[in-house]
Amino acid sequence: MRAEHRLAAIRRALADEGVPAMLVTAVSNMRYLTGFDGVFDDGINAACLVTSEHARFYTDARYSEAAQAAAGGTPWTVRQTSGSMYIDICRELQAEGVTEIAIESSVPYGRFKFISEQFVGSVRVTDGLIEKIRQVKExxxxxxxxxxxxxxxxxxxxxxxxxxxxxxxxxxxxxxxxxxxxxxxxxxxxxxxxxxxxxxxxxxxxxxxxxxxxxxxxxxxxxxxxxxxxxxxxxxxxxxxxxxxxxxxxxxxxxxxxxxxxxxxxxxxxxxxxxxxxxxxxxxxxxxxxxxxxxxxxxxxxxxxxxxxxxxxxxxxxxxxxxxxxxxxxxxxxxxxxxxxxxxxxxxxxxxxxxxxxxxxxx
CATH class of the missing domain: 3.90.230.10 (Creatinase/methionine aminopeptidase superfamily)
Incomplete structure (x- = not known):
């Protein structure tokens, strides 16, 4: 499924919220935003980062080959992580000068706490931002x-x-x-x-x-x-x-x-x-x-x-x-x-x- 209009919708929502970036980790939301088939399972280690300029999909070596194949011809760039995925993401954002990110309210507290501790900036929780877009089916x-x-x-x-x-x-x-x-x-x-x-x-x-x-x-x-x-x-x-x-x-x-x-x-x-x-x-x-x-x-x-x-x-x-x-x-x-x-x-x-x-x- 094509991802461009889904990315456009989430970018509009982020602009309305006044947040420059969103880190998405719920499996169903990631699958929706990317449109990837043949990549996701219930145990996947992955995250999506959406900014006004970038759409990045982070995962480890177990899923990287399938993700690279699925990302062909899409706006998504696949990044394979070798250490802590969230540390890598936070360091990239810091290097790019991003000082505020949004994350889903559905994330486990431990993940929220870890990201908040690693990210040098403000972490805002959004409630149902992607889920509301998903209501209307293509x-x-x-x-x-x-x-x-x-x-x-x-x-x-x-x-x-x-x-x-x-x-x-x-x-x-x-x-x-x-x-x-x-x-x-x-x-x-x-x-x-x-x-x-x-x-x-x-x-x-x-x-x-x-x-x-x-x-x-x-x-x-x-x-x-x-x-x-x-x-x-x-x-x-x-x-x-x-x-x-x-x-x-x-x-x-x-x-x-x-x-x-x-x-x-x-x-x-x-x-x-x-x-x-x-x-x-x-x-x-x-x-x-x-x-x-x-x-x-x-x-x-x-x-x-x-x-x-x-x-x-x-x-x-x-x-x-x-x-x-x-x-x-x-x-x-x-x-x-x-x-x-x-x-x-x-x-x-x-x-x-x-x-x-x-x-x-x-x-």
Missing amino acids: AAEIERIQEAARLTDAAFEHVLGFIRPGLTELEVALELEIWMRANGSEGVAFAPIVASGPNSSRPHATVTGRTIERGDFVKMDFGACVGGYRADMTRTVVVGVPSERQREVYAAVLEANEAGLAAVRGGAAARDVDAAARNVLAARGLGDAFTHGVGHGVGLDIHELPTLNAQSRDVLRTGSVVTVEPGVYLEGTFGVRIEDLVVVEEAGCRVLTRSPKELIQLD
């Missing part, structure tokens, strides 16, 4: 997210033929992960949630060795990853014949999901989308059982801006990719969540996750 970013959503849908279709009584949650989660990896996903977007029976009443249940039984809801929250970009979808199915209460709750959550989707559009207040879904559940006496926000942004990270909950001050921007995921959780009994991934458009939204949402009964 067409190429949406294409990758859409492909990740397509793989996610296909994985769901596959796993429907796999789930049966006697399997464990662990076996279902592993089948999802293996299938997605084998069919083009870069690992998984996040650790899948597979929660059955009473475990499904926990919104973010950990996968266990519990055996799936007839009559269980099985709640599955998972996503593929393509080119660094993630998908996120939840579907809840029932093994065997559902009870009347299960049908009632499922129908309420589905109606809330549709109400939330109908409220999504460019310029909408994020908390209004949350309210649209929440009001449906409250009207059915289930408001207290919906215990989290209705959604969040998705992209290089599985949770990005904007935040869609009752307290959010965010406004949805055309080109953002967000989830709509109402749920009902009846402690110790069962839970239902239905989650879609959508692109925010001027007059509504385009749904990327196409898996069926009617209550699926598995024999």
Whole structure:
């Protein structure tokens, strides 16, 4: 992906802040600014330095060859460090007469302290400066997210033929992960949630060795990853014949999901989308059982801006990719969540996750 316009955007933001340079170390922000593919992993030792004149990518010998290849034809200069990367960067800045830098508020305190001690000048913390730019996705970013959503849908279709009584949650989660990896996903977007029976009443249940039984809801929250970009979808199915209460709750959550989707559009207040879904559940006496926000942004990270909950001050921007995921959780009994991934458009939204949402009964 091209980096020039992303660098221009961050330089404009820095100029507005009155800061001559920014040191970026969050992996997703570095990947966004550089547009590099085939370089980043969760353990990378790297940093990006952006000034009005320079765009430098610092890393060690383990990543240098891949970074040099990725940087070809881009504005980025790759610097291989042999000692302490942050000491090298601070010395370069000092030699160039830079007396103030910005760093991300998300950096670990130990890193902030070390940089502050090494840099001869002022270190300013900025909150969400790059993340706010990342909210609006480019067409190429949406294409990758859409492909990740397509793989996610296909994985769901596959796993429907796999789930049966006697399997464990662990076996279902592993089948999802293996299938997605084998069919083009870069690992998984996040650790899948597979929660059955009473475990499904926990919104973010950990996968266990519990055996799936007839009559269980099985709640599955998972996503593929393509080119660094993630998908996120939840579907809840029932093994065997559902009870009347299960049908009632499922129908309420589905109606809330549709109400939330109908409220999504460019310029909408994020908390209004949350309210649209929440009001449906409250009207059915289930408001207290919906215990989290209705959604969040998705992209290089599985949770990005904007935040869609009752307290959010965010406004949805055309080109953002967000989830709509109402749920009902009846402690110790069962839970239902239905989650879609959508692109925010001027007059509504385009749904990327196409898996069926009617209550699926598995024999």
